[in-house]
Amino acid sequence: MATSANEYHHQPNAIDRLGRTVVYAGELLRHPVYTRFLHWMYGIFFFLALLSGFGIYAPWIFRFFTPVFGGGALTRLLHPWFGLAFVFFFGLQCVNWLGVMRWTPDDTAWMKNIQSYVTHKEDMEPANVAFYNAGQKAQFWEIVAGCIAYVITGFIMWFPEIFGRVLVSISYVIHDISALIMLFGIFFHVYLSTFGEPGTIQAMTRGTVSKEWAWTHHPAWYKDMTGRDPYKDMEAERDRLYGGK
Amino acid sequence: MADRKLLQIQQMSAHPGPIAGQGMARVEELCKLIDTTTCIGCKACEVACVEWNDMPFQPTMFDNTYQTMPDTNWNYWNLIKFNESQHSDGSFAWLMRKHQCMHCEDPGCLRACPADGAIVQYANGIVDFQQENCIGCQFCVSGCPFNVPKFNPSTKKVYKCTLCSDRVGAGLEPACIKSCPTGCLHFGTKEDMKFLAEKRATQLRDVSGFKEAGVYDPETIGGTHVIYVLHNINEPEKYGNLPAKPRIPLAFTVWKDIFKPIGLIGAMLGFVGVVMHYVFEGPRRAQPEPPVTRIDPPPAAGKEN
Numbered sequence: 001m002a003t004s005a006n007e008y009h010h011q012p013n014a015i016d017r018l019g020r021t022v023v024y025a026g027e028l029l030r031h032p033v034y035t036r037f038l039h040w041m042y043g044i045f046f047f048l049a050l051l052s053g054f055g056i057y058a059p060w061i062f063r064f065f066t067p068v069f070g071g072g073a074l075t076r077l078l079h080p081w082f083g084l085a086f087v088f089f090f091g092l093q094c095v096n097w098l099g100v101m102r103w104t105p106d107d108t109a110w111m112k113n114i115q116s117y118v119t120h121k122e123d124m125e126p127a128n129v130a131f132y133n134a135g136q137k138a139q140f141w142e143i144v145a146g147c148i149a150y151v152i153t154g155f156i157m158w159f160p161e162i163f164g165r166v167l168v169s170i171s172y173v174i175h176d177i178s179a180l181i182m183l184f185g186i187f188f189h190v191y192l193s194t195f196g197e198p199g200t201i202q203a204m205t206r207g208t209v210s211k212e213w214a215w216t217h218h219p220a221w222y223k224d225m226t227g228r229d230p231y232k233d234m235e236a237e238r239d240r241l242y243g244g245k
Numbered sequence: 246m247a248d249r250k251l252l253q254i255q256q257m258s259a260h261p262g263p264i265a266g267q268g269m270a271r272v273e274e275l276c277k278l279i280d281t282t283t284c285i286g287c288k289a290c291e292v293a294c295v296e297w298n299d300m301p302f303q304p305t306m307f308d309n310t311y312q313t314m315p316d317t318n319w320n321y322w323n324l325i326k327f328n329e330s331q332h333s334d335g336s337f338a339w340l341m342r343k344h345q346c347m348h349c350e351d352p353g354c355l356r357a358c359p360a361d362g363a364i365v366q367y368a369n370g371i372v373d374f375q376q377e378n379c380i381g382c383q384f385c386v387s388g389c390p391f392n393v394p395k396f397n398p399s400t401k402k403v404y405k406c407t408l409c410s411d412r413v414g415a416g417l418e419p420a421c422i423k424s425c426p427t428g429c430l431h432f433g434t435k436e437d438m439k440f441l442a443e444k445r446a447t448q449l450r451d452v453s454g455f456k457e458a459g460v461y462d463p464e465t466i467g468g469t470h471v472i473y474v475l476h477n478i479n480e481p482e483k484y485g486n487l488p489a490k491p492r493i494p495l496a497f498t499v500w501k502d503i504f505k506p507i508g509l510i511g512a513m514l515g516f517v518g519v520v521m522h523y524v525f526e527g528p529r530r531a532q533p534e535p536p537v538t539r540i541d542p543p544p545a546a547g548k549e550n
Contacts, residue, residue, distance in 0.1 A: 059361060063361055076382045183515070184511070184515040187515035199531050213531040
């Protein structure tokens, strides 16, 4: 079955043992300590890299952002290290999530029908949405592509004396485009995990989500976790209440 | 103390506002003229440059030619490039070119620089680095068509020829000009130097048999405030990679000036988009869980990790 391949499997490691996740009644475990640790590590370094990069990005915000990091020279000095730390922790998350982020034909169908997600045409996600929906996977793979672009172009700009002025001037544009796409994406990420879909952020803070949340947003994952087919149960309940059709 | 009028700033890197005193007084554009046909490669200008700017000694290296070092350095702003070249008829030419900052009218370094006020161009045309504002990103190195700015890894700052802005500001000529024994270096207004250069090029063409002699003042970057008289204006590359058509990479012109602001606004539309989504569509709340209608096998997961 396509959905069970999307199940998240994780063997607790040393970082998991540093913390704990309390699953209260009516909740499901969504993200173990390790996932949450990685998420907030690269989350912090993403914003440090973003803000320090902002200072260098445009003249009219140079004086606004560089003092935050101790002046222009220090901003420039720190930016590549922030970026490397971001890529390092995100790389670990890639390994952690490689299974659940695999793209399936269902995801392509979801993407073609993205309008119904945006406009809330249905109350629930389609029955085949498992651990992540296609939008989340698309953002993940965009960040993977972005990280590769960042590292290659970043190293070229970091050591221009090795790579030469032509490569540097090309890298400069690619690095910027990658940053703009990621900046565009981060608004959707933050919005959907907080205001857009209430009850989501606790997955990354406490590590659990309510069962209502799980079956609304990830019905196939809900099925894997609880053994109940939410759509079938809904129909059965409808039949019971209204006598079937 | 330098005369403020002589060093009035007209362009400043990455500076969003107006520049104080800009356009208040008429300032003559200055120019250094280098007549490569009368240069004897004595390196007096190199020594004068190092002496005046109090630079630490730069070790030389021997490569079987008169070239004492391969390129300029952060502490060596002025270097004569010795180039052996052959004419089409088999005869030999020994070309010497004093290499330093060209002080472009449209400076690629200044265009590329992201640090407010790290690179300035004075109204007299001199392009000067202000190291206290330099952030050490080396974008200027990529922006320069002449490979002039040089990075000092220990101070993380970039340095280059100032055209002796400190001397010029005090009404003196640059140190290299003062030291030249053959008079191949001249300093004055751009207009005067252009006139002198064209006169010398005409003389070379008409009297000395250099049919292709001409003045190097590349139009692709709006002209330079250091101009050359060359034996053959069609082959500037023979003088140690002097580009015939120097250009600033599009990344530092079209991308930086036009698409960067558009791109940033485009990315911020993401913020506008999510706010509008909240207003027009509202959040998607969790729906009540379907009631239990069957007794299924006990939950498979939901345990502590």
